[in-house]
Amino acid sequence: MGTGTGGDDSLYPIAVLIDELRNEDVQLRLNSIKKLSTIALALGVERTRTELLPFLTDTIYDEDEVLLALAEQLGSFTVLVGGPEFVHCLLPPLESLATVEETVVRDKAVESLRKISQEHSPVDLEVHFVPLVKRLASGDWFTSRTSACGLFGVCYPRVSSTVKAEIRQHFRTLCSDDTPMVRRAASSKLGEFAKVLELDYVKSDIIPLFTALASDEQDSVRLLAVEAGVSIAALLPQEDLEDLVMPTLRQAAEDKSWRVRYMVADKFSELQKAVGPEITKNDLVPAFQNLLKDCEAEVRTAAANKVKGEVLPEDSRETIIMTHILPCVKELVSDTNQHVKSALASVIMGLSTILGKDNTVEHLLPLFLVQLKDEYPEVRLNIISNLDCVNEVIGIRQLSQSLLPAIVELAEDAKWRVRLAIIEYMPLLAGQLGVEFFDEKLNSLCMAWLIDHVYAIREAATCNLMKLVEKFGAEWAQNTIVPKVLGMANDSNYLHRMTTLFCINALSEVCGQEITTKHMLPVVLKMSTDQVANVRFNVARCLQKIGPVLDSSALQAEVKPVLEKLATDQDMDVKYFALEAISGMYLFNLPTYIFSETFSFSSILFFFFSFSLSP
């Protein structure tokens, strides 16, 4: 290491880094902390342990972002202090970071502690790490006790049975801590801790804690217990679930606080998976019905998202949904809350694959139709965006009569974001409705968007045309949309004329060389004499864009003279983009020219200079 060699230049940058650890500028301190490994490397393992780490342990007064970076760095510092043998030297600074008030910093410190716990030998773990966990767990301030909750799980599997007993005892104590902060932390780590415990202890220790936390006086603790319940249920054998977990979960689904019920609804799929098909069928389905009918809209929204019931037993899934879920769904379709309806609309189409063709036509189709007529655009959009699910089962034709008015209404919605959203589904709709239906009903909409007064809509409409051509092919494009697009080149509004250019930009590649050269290029070239400068410079940009699609003779004979002319335009921007197009295009095509006989490399250069020198 560089420490012994006198007057060493290589020390200078390190010296700067060290000095900046205490610079007044936060950004400089942060930079230095991020290069902590460089400093440690230069100091060597010995001095890192004896000087750098004690300094860092005391730096907890710093700004959060500095502390956060420090907590992260220390997680991968083991090599720099001399390997696993000395890893425990990292504990003091991380311990002090685990007690700061900023949650992000504490969490990062805990994450790093968890990481380095794996690098402790079993002996070191008991000698150094476990005492630290105990210190944190019995700390005066709740910040340290919350941090302790996240550390039990990583040391438990690797310590002796006496220490295990102590750890369990500490965890128990924290679960009944005075402050809700600590109980929340314990509640959120309960599932994780249960996973590393022996099954007997899960039953004897964890279950009572779970039951207690799930009936805590604080809503915020109870709702975290729901998640723990999911993890615990997954650990227990089927025959114990009914006695040990279900009473508590049932109680949670009927909790007085909507936030707890929301959590049950939100975690419903995981819950089903954890308790298995039998209990789901007998127990969770009635609970779920209640959640769908909950008095709080937030709960209904969360529940509506889960109506597909992915984890129901294969054989009875259809029956359960038909007899128990569908009646509730029918009510939700006309819910008073728009968020509930829109959550339902985003998943209801998925039911058709489960229920099959006949049920879909008989039961779901009427619901789709109601939702397609909903007063909130979001609901309608969610139905339209999921049309593909239905298409697979019954074909979209069944819906098309109702679909059309819904689409037209969305397409003309006063809010441009709604119009934007429906445009994005156009290619999907076109694919499923087929070209005939599209031409007949939707084509005019797509064209109308091109002259929308909001730029974002015109832009999206342009992009939409490209996607449609990808679907329906160049021939279709030539017959239906290209004439209309090119017709706009004569519009009196220059914004519409520019839209023609933007469409050509988007379409040239998908339409191919022939259409581009024959139909589009003449229009573009003609527009180079437009009286509005914005149009002219967009002609230049357009020519650059479609250049690669054209053949070289067209480029030489038609494009080049026009660009040359634009390059001498009076308008600065037109000139700029024309020159840009010239240099861009010829560079792009460079290889072809080099190998063709008519051009040599030097002539290209000359060509180039003559432009850049021209006034």
Added chain:
Amino acid sequence: MSAGGGGNDVQWCFSQVKGAIDDDVAEADIISTVEFNHSGELLATGDKGGRVVIFQQETENKSQPQCRSEYNVYSTFQSHEPEFDYLKSLEIEEKINKIRWLPQKNAAQFLLSTNDKTIKLWKISERDKRPEGYNLKEEDGRYRDAATITTLRVPVFRPMDLMVEASPRRVFVNGHTYHINSISVNSDNETYLSADDLRINLWHLEITDRSFNVVDIKPANMEELTEVITAAEFHPHQCNTFVYSSSKGTIRLCDMRASALCDKHSKLFEEPEDPSNRSFFSEIISSISDVKFSHNGRYMMTRDYLSVKIWDLNMENRPVETYQVHEYLRSKLCSLYENDCIFDKFECCWNGNDSVVMTGSYNNFFRMLDRSQRRDVTLEASRESCKARQVLKPRRVCAGGKRKKDEISVDSLDFNKKILHTAWHPQENIIAVATTNNLYIFQEKVN
């Protein structure tokens, strides 16, 4: 001494007075809020100048037991600055409307302070070490010749004189269109509420860019506005319960478990109006200026212009106790209306074991109302009684009829001297009373 207990058999004596002792009061120095922290070791005041001053109780000195409640300045900082809302062409005052301490989470202390629009979370921490040792310069800042560096030096922390720092940790903005009148920290330690004239928002202490609107009483048409929210507070133990009071003299209790929006209250506390007392001023004087839960969470106290009422949370139709604060003013309402005093917002507070309540009045009088003995006493915070350990004498106001000796006539009360803000130490018989620009600290006389 029973902890924080003691009724009116407590003899209050002067302990300290803070602030300038001259008659020329600078507007910025007017105290706008007073609040003890949860241990009572710290006492914070906010003023119209946007400053927060924190006093710390001196550690107990065995040889001088009388000095045990001395509070000395611990930290002073500028919490809010005057601002200008350019969109609405409105000045935003820097005046601190409320201060609330957070339960202690580590060695540092945290408090929320708010003006009309912006709530800030402050950290007050101590520092007694500083790093020393540079590589490229001396401690005094002179640069060393880089060529002479032969070894690297790691800075070391050395002890230094104690420094108290106040740093802003979070700034909660854009949550309120109207003026914030209350903030209250939830017992779950992670959320708090803030109330303005028409709305109550719920915030997470770690999230500054959004809050949830839990109560909104703004009518679609502002011309239909008949009442405003005047104060709001969380229940001390039940994290789901909060109350808010209105300008119509009602208190609504909301249960956040029932639904996400608390537009529908669970309980409405309201006393039917006495028709014989009805007058032009009835509505104004029934407006509630402060609402406070008792420490045990069973009762709440409300202050309106003339009285303090104590409500049992289990009884909505009338208060269990009503105390007249200055009934003698009932005949003066007309002139109090003319000089705007009728709109003064008096606050109230409980003692540590909920047996006595305190609230302010005019002429620098404040009232101690003993609930168990149904006795009350009027005391005065004045410079005349500024002698150390001098016992405060009860004051009496002549309520009409013949004025007795020692009584003060209603007409000679000074309405410019008012005590709006008071605070009671959470465990001990120590009180802080804010007169215009002075903070008086009184304590129980120790024999």
